[in-house]
Amino acid sequence: MLIVMKKGATEESIQNVVEAAEKRGYTARPIPGGDRVSIGILYNKGSVDAGRFMGLEGVKEVIPVTKPYKLVSREFKNENSVIKVGNVCFGNGSMPIIAGPCAVESQEQAITIAKAVKKAGAAMFRGGAFKPRTSPYDFQGLGKKGLEILANVREETGLPFATEVMDIESFDLVEEYSDVIQIGTRNMQNFSLLKRAGRAKKPIILKRGMSAMLQEWLMAAEYIMEEGNSQVILCERGIRTFVRHSRNTLDLSAVTEVKKESHLPVIVDPSHAAGVRDQVIPLACASVAVGSDGLMVEVHHKPEEAMSDGAQSLYPEQFEKLMQMVNKIHSITGCASF
Amino acid sequence: MLIVMKKGATEESIQNVVEAAEKRGYTARPIPGGDRVSIGILYNKGSVDAGRFMGLEGVKEVIPVTKPYKLVSREFKNENSVIKVGNVCFGNGSMPIIAGPCAVESQEQAITIAKAVKKAGAAMFRGGAFKPRTSPYDFQGLGKKGLEILANVREETGLPFATEVMDIESFDLVEEYSDVIQIGTRNMQNFSLLKRAGRAKKPIILKRGMSAMLQEWLMAAEYIMEEGNSQVILCERGIRTFVRHSRNTLDLSAVTEVKKESHLPVIVDPSHAAGVRDQVIPLACASVAVGSDGLMVEVHHKPEEAMSDGAQSLYPEQFEKLMQMVNKIHSITGCASF
Amino acid sequence: MLIVMKKGATEESIQNVVEAAEKRGYTARPIPGGDRVSIGILYNKGSVDAGRFMGLEGVKEVIPVTKPYKLVSREFKNENSVIKVGNVCFGNGSMPIIAGPCAVESQEQAITIAKAVKKAGAAMFRGGAFKPRTSPYDFQGLGKKGLEILANVREETGLPFATEVMDIESFDLVEEYSDVIQIGTRNMQNFSLLKRAGRAKKPIILKRGMSAMLQEWLMAAEYIMEEGNSQVILCERGIRTFVRHSRNTLDLSAVTEVKKESHLPVIVDPSHAAGVRDQVIPLACASVAVGSDGLMVEVHHKPEEAMSDGAQSLYPEQFEKLMQMVNKIHSITGCASF
């Protein structure tokens, strides 16, 4: 941490800051500059609360220097983490695609879509049994019945599946049935849920919050890892911006930065970023090109009858095309280290 | 809902949209324009999923028209809702101020601050026992011990208190102790928690999510009301923008719009929006001037030693000044109907 | 500037950074920390381009410390600048209100509105002769004819006026007629125009760009001051955010921060921030309460017939009410130093 003093701050006020730091066990080192003095705070373990210095006489600004995350950091573990789900690997240079409907609606719907995406080359199935919906009047998912359908689909197709968990109450149930547990955008900083996920035995897909800074997202993963579960897959799904031509704005530089800062794999969900079908294939191609470790895509055989997010679901034949494009692009960029 | 067809959409594709709507029980009415045809979807109950029409041949755009909320809407209930907490009223034209530290740290800390804010005129006390923190390594609150301290403070000062609930596990406990239950920014769309809040017997302060649209915020309140709890106080606390000179950007036009759209009271938390002490009093004054139904302010007698959010906490003597300013401004704007 | 080295950066790479800095005449001082070394760059005049260090071996991050502005800075000039326009003062603790239509449409329109706002207590008139419009097909202003009307209005009412300049071609003309020259949001970083404004003999109102950081806005003012014109009034008018319930989001903490960082007066335009009439009076009250040095408000006697921005223009009787509220609030907050 660097404390920048006002121009003309007195020697006494500088000394006062130094003492405040040392009282807390830090080392404080004043650095005289041209116009003003700065004070470096050294040897701190964990983050130092800026508030402890902001109020002191003569202090102009407090600038944090070191990043507070540990277990998720590439400085902590240099080689890529590979997360395995059955035979599917995330983070080993392959390009696993998770595909399926937004919500499980019926056995027939699920199995129809699962067979279609499997045939096109998807590695995993997805489908919501518990659905977070903006309105209490919208379809909230089939619950346990949905999980049973997903299990049946797995048995029939051999595809492992990912499904979202919304609360601790239903966590045991979701953990029992699913192969990968998804924590959604709106729960990225539901810290109680993150702690529970940290005690789960299954891998976690952690979606980025709609307005999460990179550091907040990685700290959310840190919550999970700190409780003992190191099988975390990050998922970029678009951020909230002023833009209105897509539901959210896909932040692809986040993929690049996550891979620089962390050893965890990061996948992309172009469907939720786009919000409209036309953008999904182009954004999927871009996500693979930028270096994503996988994709999560919404597919529905009758999107105009889907109970949620129909507008962004691909038709099965579009998904086939996506798979072809994505595989070709990955064959080029997959072995490149940017 | 209005479905806008592409220029030159065929008669057949228009007919196809009409049929798709009618198959779902809606009334569809084509409206020929100069350049293109639009189709109004009428008599729908609840929201209509745009996805059901986006994929159809010839459709250019789907524009939602009616707002989906009901119970929170001023169209549903025209007069202001007044939420009572003991003798304190929100929404009746008074200006109740909730003040206290970010986190309860000790009996002594809490009682010292409570006495100071009571003396200055605060109507309620606040303090966190369960703290949502970005980092798992930061102070997470005293938990039940914190609630007991808050109860002691209430007994000693007579001030009712608000405190945050983070999950369903601790909900019963928080509900038992507190006078008002706060749902924080990061949990605004934790729908399971909202539903539990809807079954609580205590009033709820629902903070706006950091990137929540007005409609999403009101729909979150709708979740609570729909489960049976109509005692909801909304709280604007700043939104995430590109700005870096404050932690968040206080969105005061949201206060005006909430009061137009809804009968629920809306208060403002200038401390979290600001993130730095210097901005808190000016933003508090602005919040009262814009028509807020109350304020929530962080105060600490030793902010440089606070265990969280010290940088934004007012000193007690600053809070006194805030109270004086705020009361004077409220005496002017409080009886005005803009 | 602070250069943060990666964990485990070699002694050689550190020495390399030090040499790179010293080759450019700076002083570089390595600061060993717990985990990593940082290097302070001292005695630099002007800003140091981060790019010069980002590419060097072992460098993790480059953090700018000092702000690059000079003439606009309160560190450069401590007392408030007072900008005079005839008898009207900005920055001396008074609360001058500039009011008028978005665009001058006719002599009759202008004079009608000017008389109404003067009667209500406005200190200055406003009206656009050259109009920046999103669409080339929208009304572009009356041009020179508009300036003549504004001059007539000034003669008849005694009100000085502000009007926008859009380019260097028309600058002489606008400067000749107007009392204050406005540079609009979309031109905040039109550096050629800023330089011309710096050679003007009239005060400049510099509106904040729609997505301008505080520092960019102050640097735009620095362009004007650096060319010799120190009569700059800053104007906050809302920023672009994800919000849809107002045209822009009024950033009132910017007022507080500008006054801390700079000696220049700062006023607020609530009309453009709101975009809808209902929000204008509340936001005007909030702007005065937060410590603004004045307001700029759109008024039209027949807003439903206005040739631009009718939706946000107040009726004259609403403006009267605004004046009353604003004056009362200013009597409370005007003499407070937050």
Added chain:
Amino acid sequence: MLIVMKKGATEESIQNVVEAAEKRGYTARPIPGGDRVSIGILYNKGSVDAGRFMGLEGVKEVIPVTKPYKLVSREFKNENSVIKVGNVCFGNGSMPIIAGPCAVESQEQAITIAKAVKKAGAAMFRGGAFKPRTSPYDFQGLGKKGLEILANVREETGLPFATEVMDIESFDLVEEYSDVIQIGTRNMQNFSLLKRAGRAKKPIILKRGMSAMLQEWLMAAEYIMEEGNSQVILCERGIRTFVRHSRNTLDLSAVTEVKKESHLPVIVDPSHAAGVRDQVIPLACASVAVGSDGLMVEVHHKPEEAMSDGAQSLYPEQFEKLMQMVNKIHSITGCASF
């Protein structure tokens, strides 16, 4: 345009809106819904100002329906526009890359970089002679001398070049020397400059404003086309968001949407979006994968000595790698129609 009336709006107020519309020559058609009446405004030429209806009794909301642009619209011209610069084509399915330094610094610097990028396969050179800089104290470009250097480079390498124009004063000069004239982000709504560009005989690269909505960007292009110059290349370069891990957030769905709405070619500048070198190649790959019609990339042989934007400039050997990756990806996605 659709005017939504409040619940319970009287027959009289509905009639009043209809009359107001008809007085202006529009056709107004009331559409009764379940809860409320909406009124469609038809047969309007050009956009209808919402303000004309917002203030009327009983009006709840005014929703624009048709897009206001004409000449840029794909509804106006269905086939892709191909813009030619010498032998280089934008919009015909090829993948031209424009590369070079941010600013021209010297003949030697320019020629060194030009030769390197030509060798790697760049189709055009870029370099700034007039530089828009946030600070008046930063390097402002070599001006006319810079243009002469660019012309020399063209002669020596055969590469046509693009360079930015900042104002009307220097427009003739820039037009005389350059092959393509660039209008920068900060000038996207400098309408006077756009009109001058509309009278130019050279193609224009129109960069997207940092917070421009798609519609505003296309309307800026409309300004140029409306004055007679139909050779417009749009350039996405990142938008301002809350994100801090990149300078701006590259909005790749804008590429998809521009191509849907308009016949104009759209290229991407990953360098300015990234702001840091590490992200440039991945974002360039993503831009090609999403369907861009070309790229604009910053390259410098000694970025640590560059006079501006060194941090985001690629080394020549990195640019070579970019060219290889980009060409391979384009060979896959270039012939796909998403």
